[in-house]
Amino acid sequence: MKSYLALVKIRIQSLLQYRAAAIAGFGTQLFWGFIRIMIFQAFYLSANHAMPMSSQDAITYIWLGQAFLFFVPWNIDREMFLTIRTGNVAYELARPLDCYWYWFAKAFSFRTAPVLLRALPLFILTIPFFGMGIPPDIFCLLAFLLTLFTAVLLSSALTVLINISLFWTISGEGIYRLLPSFMMMLSGLIVPLPLMPEWIQIFIRILPFRGIIDSPFRLYMGHIPFAALPEVLLHQVIWIFLIILIGRFLLSRGIKRIIIQGG
């Protein structure tokens, strides 16, 4: 366990190197937040029946989405991609570690590092000035923090699954194009999931993607009552187990068939 934690630490350190990128990224997220809020306000103003979510909640949802954007596995980890493409993966296999958890630790850092940099400043700026709400009570906050943690595990497991697919598609280009729209849509980054049409709701409830940001966010604002916390956790945990199982299976298959590139 200590080995993997050390790995998480060094990877986060490595990812925090790029200050300029973080500042630029923060600016972009703020900007997109404003645009999306404006779009949703236009929708809410022209709505002629009751919405499944108040406009205040929608704004909070959007700001949370901007803060935790990188929890959603929509972007490819360039470094992992290069590791496989250039054959550096040879070194990872030459370590006395379980390859799956090695990758999981790296994915975990890749998902948390950008959020560490961006979430806090975004909260500080948007709560007093730009309409971001706070949790109605301490229980909502605790439920939010707890499910946020399981959410990162879920997202990391998905990230590893995506990285494993690189064993089969060396260029990664296809996945790179498909992934963002797919993940953003299903996780709730584009439209908050409660605002999605009725007929999709059943799929959304079953699929793992609501567990990444949608469920924690709605616990934050009390849109999902605190009492529903066990249900949310169960949904996340079942999927975490399933995706890890699938990932481990595919990785062992992938390792057997690899031709380490180059050299």
Next chain:
Amino acid sequence: MSHIIVENLKKEFSIPKREKGFKGALKSIIMRKHENLKALDGISFSIKRGELVGYIGPNGAGKSTTVKILSGILLPSSGNCMVNGIIPWKERIRHVSRIGVVFGQKTQLWWDLPVIESFNLLKDIYRIEKAIYHQSFEELCTILEITHLLKTPVRLLSLGQRMRCELAASLLHRPDILFLDEPTIGLDAVSKLAVRKFIKDINTQRNVTVLLTTHNMDDIEAICNRIIVINKGKLFMDGTLGDLRNRITDDRRLIVDLADPNDRIKEDYVRIISRNGGRFVLEFKPSDISAADLIKNITTNHTIVDLFLESTPVEEIVAQLYKENER
């Protein structure tokens, strides 16, 4: 007892085959043909504890494939091997904690972070005890002269500096086997010497078994007491450098500088390989004429400024060997 045993090792890769041109590219999207490539075609050898073995062969001969199988990264198609009494791919984790690996063309250090961070991570990954780690660390940093580089981010190091750090990284956990895949590739002369000296020292002083692949024949000549030559996945030769010379050629070379650049050398049993002003490079077989006789003949017939005797350079021997193998 043998430290590394390889028996009839085979590895086949299935490579997608693509026909030429645009049409070929389209065709391969719909119907992909695969071609079996035999990277290793029945290799056997064994290495004793403390040996320093050069593993050579032309590009694509299967050198790296062998190293990757021995280090538990690749699975062979068939055959057997035993390293330290372990079958590498059966118990990968136990196996790799007892070996060190350096791939000259790749890096195990964290690109954006100071070197020391990578070392600390390896300490945790290999679960090296604190006291042992400190001792290893101090030793390696001193011998490899990298103490002043530890706080520099890896991306700012020169290749020579980086390779010294890579070597240190591969030995922190005190493995008794070291696999080096082209450790001197792309290095300048000074760095090459440093790396070679280090490999030799670690082999003799710590009794680490070393398997080294290289294209650089000076590496072989300088440090290896045994060489294994493979080509097209097959074992071609296993022996000392002297064995290799005898097998291909035992020709000697005599290089003579004549005082008079217009002078000509005409001797029996001698081939003139090149001539540059007064300098002649002569080749002869010791069985036809002894070096002493030849030198005596030349010194009596010509005025000589300088002369020296050498064996055919390894590089040329190996080139010849590969060429013969092609036929």
